[in-house]
Amino acid sequence: MNELLRAIDGMAWPGDAVRIFHGRGGRYPGEEHWVLDAYPPVLVLTSFAPVTDAQLATIGDALQRRWAQIAPGGVPLNWVFQQRGEAARGAGADATRLMSGSVPDPHVVTEGATRYGVHVLRGQNHGLFLDMAEGRCWVREQVAGHAARAPGRGPKVLNLFAYTCAFSVVAMQAGAAQVVNVDMSRGALAAGQQNHRLNGIASGASFLAHDIFSSWGKLTRSGPYDLVIVDPPSYQKGSFVAIKDYPRLMRRLPDLLAPGGQALLCLNAPELGPAFLDDAMREQAPGLQRVGRLPNPPVFADRDEARSLKVIVYRAPA
Template sequence: MQALLDTIASMPLPTDATRIFHGRGGKHPGDEQWVLDTYPPVFVVTSFAPATDEQLATIGAALEARWAQIAPAGEPLNWVFQHRGEALRIEGRSETRLMAGAVPDPHVVTEAGARYRVHVLRGQNHGLFLDMAEGRRWVRDFAEARRGDRYGLKVLNLFAYTCAFSVVALQAGARQVVNVDMSHGAIGVGQQNHQLNGITSGATFLPHDIFNSWGKINRSGPYGLVIVDPPSYQKGSFVATKDYARLMRRLPDLLAPGGHALLCLNAPELGLAFLQDQMRELAPELQFVERVANPAAFADVDEERALKVLVYRAPLLDEPTVLIG
């Protein structure tokens, strides 16, 4: 646990939501169970193995000592502990405790100038996936570069969750974003996120099962950018090993000429080849452009296990299609 304690002892005052310590990446031998995130003004300590009261007391003391050095005058330390052991993970559950201070309600955080509602006291997903920060930056840059396009950028955001991609795309000048997610609750938070950022037009919200909604999705296309960010495994909704291929087959028809697709996958057991091999087979006309780097805070000893965010591009109308075998 020493690497975690050393990181706490030197961390700056956090302003944006971000990861501070990523033991899961294997860069700190012996500390693989620990993760420290900040959703200002709250720290969230997560353990992926059972933690003792003594360990939590040591972490709490370290946070208190550093907070005394960096905190604005009069602001208390707020921190939450979450246990995500293997048995809990398999069941899709977690145990969460407020260890000190309080959590704002509503709890709003910032990232790169955008504001988002989060909820750190319930569930494993807090409303904003911190590892996707560079993916959101890529979308923002992509939309900004196309701000002056004649007809404007139209974006399809599949598995939209709380619609963070939509917020940054519209902030950067996209004309329209169609958000699709089967969770009414997540879509509702997504609508609030747009309101938080003063976005009053351009976004469509479809609380539907994607695989039963292709008619509506197709009618709004074609799209200059399609974002695919599904769960790796969600029983009754999406299983990457069998369902990702169903999305890939749709991409050529969804994309406008020259349009881009952003394919995301957070499944340590599935490497780059899982996406790239299937794309060569199922959508060979789309060309691989790049893998978007993950945030530095999420460094991993094995990039094959880390979050995968891949960019593909459809050919222009007058561009010959090059099929890569």
């Protein structure tokens, strides 16, 4: 775990929520199972393979040394360890452990000027996907540009598989007239509503706890949309299986998009490369033009970019 320790030694004070070490990208042989994230004022270490108490002690010592050097005003070190993968099944309640300090409740982090609620002590998803930072930046820029070109008429956005509605928050901040958030999880949408309140957004966004594949009529009648965001789980039994359900979804995009509207399609399945999205789009919605793939944050670099997060933009005819 030399590269992980080197990343800790070079760590700067994390003002925003960011990834510090990304072993999952495969660039550090033997350390593919390690991930270190900052959800200030808490650090979250994740392992996708079994680890020993001695390894955790070594990492804890490194974190303590570096934290003493960079933390302002004697802020104590707060860090959490989460065991993932097969080893987590045997760990039970100990799969996520507070190793030092405490976790704020509520726990609110920032990304630029935007605030999000997170929960690092329960579940595998903490409320904000750090690898999607460039996607949120792109949405902000596109919405702001649209609003500037048409003063008084911000764009209408459809946010599918909205989770905690981070895309919606940045779209509303940038000048969207309306965002329709759709997700099957009422709990996730409730967290999304709280994220809007955290940022002083009181109107303009709606939250629909619907099965997307049973709601096309309602969603189409609410359109058309200047921007459709699709960020599904790659595999969630009973909800979405990318290889089967993404083509079904693409077939609906021409009816949802306004002329010249854009679709942001996201896919985090290592076994499916960008060609999966492009080939399916050519088959299901050939009128949509590929604009390009967004870069991932540099810390998420992968030895094989086809296996990393795919975020691709397509545009409807003007």
